Amino acid sequence: xxxxxxxxxxxxxxxxxxxxxxxxxxxxxxxxxxxxxxxxxxxxxxxxxxxxxxxxxxxxxxxxxxxxxxxxxxxxxxxxxxxxxxxxxxxxxxxxxxxxxxxxxxxxxxxxx
Numbered sequence: 001x002x003x004x005x006x007x008x009x010x011x012x013x014x015x016x017x018x019x020x021x022x023x024x025x026x027x028x029x030x031x032x033x034x035x036x037x038x039x040x041x042x043x044x045x046x047x048x049x050x051x052x053x054x055x056x057x058x059x060x061x062x063x064x065x066x067x068x069x070x071x072x073x074x075x076x077x078x079x080x081x082x083x084x085x086x087x088x089x090x091x092x093x094x095x096x097x098x099x100x101x102x103x104x105x106x107x108x109x110x111x112x113x
């Protein structure tokens with residue numbers, strides 16, 4: 001059985017993840033827990049991508065800037081290095097959403113076999 005994409009990311013952009021997962025009626029505290037975990041995962045992926053895009057000298061500067069918690073200065077630095085944080089974040093969020101849905105679909109298919 002080959003790897004096959006079940007969901008087209010372009011079709012998922014505006015769709016609610018809880019509706020897609022069939023969890024629209026889940027308790028709010030469960031939704032918050034799921035969303036918090038998703039956010040942490042996406043943030044980790046974004047950080048990994050950003051770090052991969054920077055050279056050693058830029059990594060040192062970026063690390064120092066992270067310690068300042070100055071979002072504007074961090075964003076300005078990333079822009080100067082041609083890193084579009086919003087684009088990377090959007091890409092990683094969409095990729096993660098697609099992966100979750102594809103895994104869920106694969107689990108459903110495996111359960112039926």
